[in-house]
Amino acid sequence: MIWLQGYTTIAGEARGELTEKRSRFLGLAVPAEGEERVLALVAGLRVRHREARHHCWAYLLKTGHARYSDDGEPS
Numbered sequence: 001m002i003w004l005q006g007y008t009t010i011a012g013e014a015r016g017e018l019t020e021k022r023s024r025f026l027g028l029a030v031p032a033e034g035e036e037r038v039l040a041l042v043a044g045l046r047v048r049h050r051e052a053r054h055h056c057w058a059y060l061l062k063t064g065h066a067r068y069s070d071d072g073e074p075s
Helices: 034-050
Strands: 002-004 007-009 014-019 023-029 055-058 066-067
Touching: 002 023
Parallel strands: none
Antiparallel strands: 002 007, 014 023, 055 066
């Protein structure tokens, strides 16, 4: 983790994978400087994993701006 003026972030990219009830979940955490970078990353992942039914994502920037999407994932 890296501390930036009281803001904690990850030091680098991290990936994980989980298979549960025949469903495969891929996780990715990436430090990003802004919303444009995050949305470009999500768009690239949608292309790379076209077979996925849902692309859930979230971000919190050091400015306090946050967004998320469950992409229609059922509760």
